[in-house]
Amino acid sequence: MDFSANHIGFVIASYALSVVFLASLVITTLGRDRKLRAEAERLDTQRKKARA
């Protein structure tokens, strides 16, 4: 890729934007998944212990 071509900034900007949005989507999705599964696990064991 020739970095001195005109309008190169737009190419870089669009790739940067895509990376930023897709990366944050991945991070938030994985984060929410881990947090909620841990919470569900905790409540489940707590409830099973209470019922035992």
Add this chain to the structure above:
Amino acid sequence: MQFLANPTRFLRIANAVLPYVWAITVALFAVGLYGALVTAPPDYQQGETVRIMYVHVPAAWMALFVYTVMALASAVAAIFRHPLADVAAKTAAPIGAVFCFLSLATGSLWGKPMWGAWWVWDARLTSMFVLMLLYIGYMAIWAAIEEPHRAAMVARVVALVGFINIPIVKFSVDWWNSLHQPASVFRMGGPTIAGPMLWPLLVMGLAYALLFLALHLTAMRAEIAARKIRQIQIAEIGDR
């Protein structure tokens, strides 16, 4: 009533498949980006800016594909009353909305050097903009209705009605666009894409699709956990 018929089967499959899906996604992105940024030749007309196509077109494909997945899931939920399908539709929406936004943003970034304006009401961009509004409407319905079961039923209708409207909007916007023939007729993807320019686009498209699969399975797993939490809370409250 056990709200989710049998999430265990789905969870077992998801847990098994996810690591591989993530691995393939990363590999596809590596190959796709290499192709897009290195091997693909610059366009004789647009020069380097044509490379924006490799992030713009896959995002547009995915925006449409994910809405189709949502509509299909809603139809399955409506016909077979399978709550897991509602979860699939609900969790797909935010991912689809991000793809849609990215296609609009990269479209605008591509349009600026070509048309000199950040935003031109070109047929494709206008239809994509309306699709974005459909996504916002769908997510707003889920956020507005507290009780998940009623929200699911309403959301199915919104997804299906939205889906039927996509071709209608597409057709009318294209016709509207030809009516107001803009000064410069600009073909987004160029007349025909030759080999070395084409395969990176297909690889990037596949990479975006696999990324969606990985995100969707993870998001569904999280939503199932969230519903389980809500059920336990209700049960806990019920005991007092």
Add this chain to the structure above:
Amino acid sequence: MELNAQGLTCERGGRIVFRDLSLSLRPGRLMQLTGPNGSGKSSLLRLIAGLNESQTGSVTLAGGSEDLTLGQQAHYVAHQEPVKGALSVFENLAFWRDFFGGGDVDEALEAFDLSRLSAYPAGLLSAGQKRRLALARLVLVPRVLWLLDEPTVGLDTSSLARLVTVMAKQLDQGGMIIAATHVPLGREPDVRLDLGAAA
């Protein structure tokens, strides 16, 4: 300190609900309002609370604080529960604490056995539990006059017992209670007012 009302008339939707009604209540006394539906029990309570105005007569709290209106020295608990589903049980009461400028949320929750639910979103509560959360406001902010409209609706026996103890405590501390209900309240009311007869 005495609550007295003279010559009240209330008109609802063009219909005279009650006319020239008078009542008086002294500290530590419980008044029970009875009467068929539509005989104006709620209208009378809202009138005393200041939400409604009577065409004739007046309602005064002799001996109450001068710069506060009667409504600002009373609690009014109606059929609806001012509970926000999106907020947790604790947050709901904490809001009312900040709104009324003070009060102990934990004590109020404990009075109606809601402490264990304090972290849960109020939207998940049953009708009875929401009713207990509404009643908890009585304990949260001490006020001399309680106006209760069918307070026992939706309460199970243990919650009813808790309501009775809370009411007893209020009366012992020299508070006054007017309750529109047909359910016995654990003690004989000192004053009875049957709006059915007064119409």
Add this chain to the structure above:
Amino acid sequence: MNLILALIKRDLTLTLRQGGGAGTALGFFLCVVVLLPIGIGPDQALLARIAPGALWISLLLSVLLSADRIYQQDYEDGSLDVMTMGPVPFEIVALAKSVAHWLSTSLPLAIAAPILGFLVNLEPAAILPLAIAMVVGSIALSLIASIGAAVTVGLRRGGLLVSILVLPLYVPVLIFGLSASQPNAAPGLTAASLLILVAIALAGLVVSPLASAAALRSYLK
């Protein structure tokens, strides 16, 4: 004082948790913005000329749309009854709720509108004056919307009535808002229009709580 903060804090958390009020208003704003070029045609020069007016009208309609949310929920679940018996006059409650609506809906929109101006080809030079005028104008918009919301809170389908009642009151805000957002207008004109917008907002600060509280009390009877 902390009563007002408590009310504002609670209203903001409610808007955030219950599916953003700002989100739906922004969605509505985008819908209006997309309909304009479809109706008028994608011609860039034409769009650039009408951009400030179009953005102002979109802002007005979006704020109006979210107006009935100010008192509706509290009226239905009886919170308003309890609030009239609070330690502070009911007018302060009405003011606090208008401020909460302004912070959660009108202000974010007033900031987002100029930024989204590029959709209707707003010249970059016009962005700043438009933003300033809109932020100042949004105060008046929320206060007037509060009156409309209070007057129709008990009616079954008050939504339509709100618009008929409130839009005429929005005319001065629109006129001076627009004259304050002209990018290359005479300097005196912009300053004068902004001052008038501030005056309308200040008048609203006094009139709106009084009118809203009075209207709400009539519905509590």
